[in-house]
Amino acid sequence: MGGSPHFKTITPPNLIAARVTGSGGVDPEAVKRAESAVAGLKDGFERAASEQVARLQNLQARFAAEAEPEPGDTLADIFRLAHEVRGQAGTFGYGLLSQVADLLCRYVERGDTGAARGASVLKALIDAMAAILARRAQGDGDALGRQLLLELQHLVGRL
Amino acid sequence: MSYNFSKLRVLVVDDSAPMRAIVRTILAGIGIEHIVEASDGAAAFQRLMTAPIDLAVVDWIMPGQDGLSFVKRVRTGNDSPNPFLPIIMVTARTERARILEARDAGATEFLAKPITPAGLISRLVEIVERPRPFVDTPAYFGPCRRRRKLDDWSGVERRGGAAGPASDAPARPAGERVHVGPGAFGGRS
16 A cells, blocks of 8 residues: 555455466457357347337337326336347447447437427337348448438437 | 466346346356356345455446446445455446546446457456556545556656556546546457
8 A cells, every 4th residue: 555644555466367377368269259159149139139129119109109298117118128229239240220229329318309309200210220120231331321320310419 | 378267257237138148158258157147236236245256247327226336336335345346347338428437436447338259358358467556535446547558658757657556646636637548448449
């Protein structure tokens, strides 16, 4: 320990290093095994994401139909599902899908989803996610994908 | 000989079962056998209380006690079983303010989604090879927030040289700018 009475530095025992043997570096074969194992989860992700987007579409319809009550629960459910897709999509190569899901999360977080415009923005974002998945459009998207993202960003506005 | 991680005991915290599966799959792929899971910060803390854990990989956004609250509780809670636990904070949000918030809560590393094997493994290696000293001040307890010595830095050294971790870490003057890039907190990916 060292420093003034108001500032101390502590060097804790490096317990984690004590449990790791070997002289350094990560076996490239082990990394490949990890990558291959993660890739094996991809089909499951595509199925789950399609179901999640279908649920998002139902939630959006419910949100649009809600007259003027507190739509907080519906929006919370929309956020949770979009957050789930956002978190996983990039790992499985669906970068564009992840970016659109991120837009959806941020739009909900921003909290100005009121009135009819809110419902239409939500619909545009969720329908875009559905289209990306239906086409199995991986990566960050081709020119069409980039254009789609730009238009969605414009629609959502400054975040 | 390459690292053998098989004896590490890792806690994976995420409300999303598929996300936990991704992290578990990566960790298992590099030989880690002892992996326990929790679906929120409160459950994770209970795990820490009852089982030896060497490292936690924690998602930020979770219902109930989120990742940030978990980190703060581990670092400063009176009942924390290991305030020095290495914690990798995972999040989809990488704005500067968010990174600073995780850093100031006491996260050891920051991992942006999408999670990839290379990204997660690099954070693990960083923790093994470059452990940070801890700093204890009235306002902060956690890993030193000035860990990185920029080897290629050619500017003026304003922090008293490289005499050791203590010289690296005094409380910064109010309003001082802090560089927070991938190399400043969380490394590369």
